[in-house]
Amino acid sequence: MREVLELLERDARLTPKEIAERTGFDEKDVVNFVREMEIRGIIKRYKTVIDWEKFGDESVYAIIEVQIGLERNAGYNAIAERISKFPEVVTCMLVSGDHDLHLVIKGKTMKEVAFFVAEKIAPLNQVQHTATHFMLRAYKTEGEVMFEKEEDTRLVVHP
Amino acid sequence: MKVAKKVRELPPSGIRKFFDIATGVPDVISLGVGEPDFVTPWRVREASIYSFEKGYTTYTSNWGLLELRELISKFQYDGMKIDYSPRNEILVTTGVSEAIDLAIRAITDPGDEILVVEPSYVSYKPCVQMAGGVPVSVDTSAENDFKVTKDDLKPYITDRTTAIIINYPNNPTGAVMTRKDLEEIADVAVEHDLMVLSDEVYEKLTYEGTHASVAALNGMRDNTIVMNGFSKAFAMTGWRLGYACGNPEIIESMMKIHQYTMLCAPITAQMGAIEALRNGQDDMQAMVREYNQRRRVIVNGFNKLGLTCFEPKGAFYAFPSIASTGLTDEKFAERLLFEKKVICVPGSVFGKSGAGHLRCAYATSMEGIKEALARIEDFLDGLKKEEAPVIKNKH
Numbered sequence: 001m002r003e004v005l006e007l008l009e010r011d012a013r014l015t016p017k018e019i020a021e022r023t024g025f026d027e028k029d030v031v032n033f034v035r036e037m038e039i040r041g042i043i044k045r046y047k048t049v050i051d052w053e054k055f056g057d058e059s060v061y062a063i064i065e066v067q068i069g070l071e072r073n074a075g076y077n078a079i080a081e082r083i084s085k086f087p088e089v090v091t092c093m094l095v096s097g098d099h100d101l102h103l104v105i106k107g108k109t110m111k112e113v114a115f116f117v118a119e120k121i122a123p124l125n126q127v128q129h130t131a132t133h134f135m136l137r138a139y140k141t142e143g144e145v146m147f148e149k150e151e152d153t154r155l156v157v158h159p
Numbered sequence: 160m161k162v163a164k165k166v167r168e169l170p171p172s173g174i175r176k177f178f179d180i181a182t183g184v185p186d187v188i189s190l191g192v193g194e195p196d197f198v199t200p201w202r203v204r205e206a207s208i209y210s211f212e213k214g215y216t217t218y219t220s221n222w223g224l225l226e227l228r229e230l231i232s233k234f235q236y237d238g239m240k241i242d243y244s245p246r247n248e249i250l251v252t253t254g255v256s257e258a259i260d261l262a263i264r265a266i267t268d269p270g271d272e273i274l275v276v277e278p279s280y281v282s283y284k285p286c287v288q289m290a291g292g293v294p295v296s297v298d299t300s301a302e303n304d305f306k307v308t309k310d311d312l313k314p315y316i317t318d319r320t321t322a323i324i325i326n327y328p329n330n331p332t333g334a335v336m337t338r339k340d341l342e343e344i345a346d347v348a349v350e351h352d353l354m355v356l357s358d359e360v361y362e363k364l365t366y367e368g369t370h371a372s373v374a375a376l377n378g379m380r381d382n383t384i385v386m387n388g389f390s391k392a393f394a395m396t397g398w399r400l401g402y403a404c405g406n407p408e409i410i411e412s413m414m415k416i417h418q419y420t421m422l423c424a425p426i427t428a429q430m431g432a433i434e435a436l437r438n439g440q441d442d443m444q445a446m447v448r449e450y451n452q453r454r455r456v457i458v459n460g461f462n463k464l465g466l467t468c469f470e471p472k473g474a475f476y477a478f479p480s481i482a483s484t485g486l487t488d489e490k491f492a493e494r495l496l497f498e499k500k501v502i503c504v505p506g507s508v509f510g511k512s513g514a515g516h517l518r519c520a521y522a523t524s525m526e527g528i529k530e531a532l533a534r535i536e537d538f539l540d541g542l543k544k545e546e547a548p549v550i551k552n553k554h
Binding site for chain 1: 172174177178181182187189191192193194196198280281282330448452453455456459502504508525
């Protein structure tokens with residue numbers, strides 16, 4: 001059934017009927033499986049990969065490296081949860097290396113992102129240091145390469 | 160100017176004729192292409208670019224790069240559990256096409272008869288003819304899932320028969336043969352002391368169970384030339400890279416011809432192939448999964464349209480029967496092309512036992528397959544309307 005998830009991950013609009021046809025599973029089993037995955041929270045939600053830049057959107061993305069000073073009795077989870085709750089935070093992950101939390105922030109302008117970091121992230125007690133990297137251009141997101149597709153150069157008939 | 164008799168006598172390629180008809184018709188959806196729609200995995204392309212940068216632009220050993228032969232040896236062992244020595248039992252060739260030509264030339268004396276199991280890829284018979292041999296067609300049928308049996312072969316065996324050419328998973332039918340099915344071929348080969356030339360280029364595109372090779376059967380290792388390549392498994396058709404495995408005597412004989420003709424396979428392609436065998440398994444499996452999904456959709460689609468399609472368990476072809484429409488496969492394919500702009504290859508191009516069928520490659524996008532099926536449905540509806548008045552007049 002893993003194949004069902006793989007198909008949905010690439011195209012969330014596939015119907016159970018289409019999935020059943022492609023995988024050879026029974027349509028009813030697909031429906032039940034997907035429902036179970038939704039209930040168990042394995043399927044979080046269905047989303048669309050959009051090339052916002054191409055659409056003309058001027059959104060600003062920044063990667064924020066955050067160093068955390070841990071307090072007694074509290075691991076990374078508490079501070080990570082607190083940061084994650086801001087809608088501006090698109091991604092929040094704990095990473096190895098010279099910083100601890102790796103954030104992706106989305107805002108309308110550079111100023112907005114900079115102020116968000118200065119006002120909401122940097123002042124937190126456990127945050128020792130932040131470094132902000134503004135994204136200039138995305139070449140690949142969510143496994144999707146943002147270049148034109150390679151052309152099909154095959155002959156129309158071939159043995 | 161003079162063209163050799165042998166060449167003049169080669170029949171024109173039926174597929175070439177159809178290609179000429181189809182070329183130039185705009186906005187077609189083609190199910191006529193015998194190659195993957197995937198581009199070669201990036202890591203393979205990248206490795207080959209790197210080899211250029213490092214200055215690998217020379218000849219290689221006639222046998223092919225030793226590193227590549229070692230990897231092929233391991234790849235073949237993993238796939239079919241037969242150990243071929245990289246030293247003198249594996250020859251890297253310029254596509255499986257060259258391996259087929261070399262194998263046939265290495266074993267054929269004038270007048271030798273070679274059985275070609277049909278429907279089949281179009282190059283076997285001409286290669287036999289060019290080598291001075293006599294190709295003998297052995298028909299298979301949809302009723303028997305296009306497998307070849309002892310009884311199919313026996314009537315054609317004479318004291319001039321020297322070899323059998325098989326291709327499973329099969330182009331154009333998508334048929335496969337299990338180990339048990341292959342035992343019939345092995346029995347015949349052993350009984351009559353025949354070589355088996357086994358074109359296994361679609362090996363990795365096997366959708367149920369794993370591929371079985373006739374070479375793995377008792378007593379067959381040294382009587383079989385296994386031919387395989389990178390075109391289908393790794394979407395590397397244009398790289399022209401294949402190989403042959405077999406006993407040292409036969410492989411050395413093939414190498415003898417190869418060294419005087421091709422000399423060696425292109426080094427850039429060999430460099431890419433090394434990366435494909437080292438790190439390309441995941442890319443390959445992702446392609447196979449995708450083919451399998453399309454296979455289910457297209458086979459299901461044809462059966463729903465009433466074009467009986469036996470289940471192809473390998474390669475990337477469906478081979479539905481169009482006999483129920485009353486049209487010949489050639490007429491059907493031609494009209495489908497002109498009226499609905501869908502290209503399928505008439506089955507008779509692959510031998511007379513392919514007549515009444517169409518080869519439909521599902522190496523095209525899922526959207527393309529669905530659109531093609533919709534257009535074929537339209538075409539069939541149109542045919543039914545044509546038929547109706549004729550029946551009326553009879554009464």
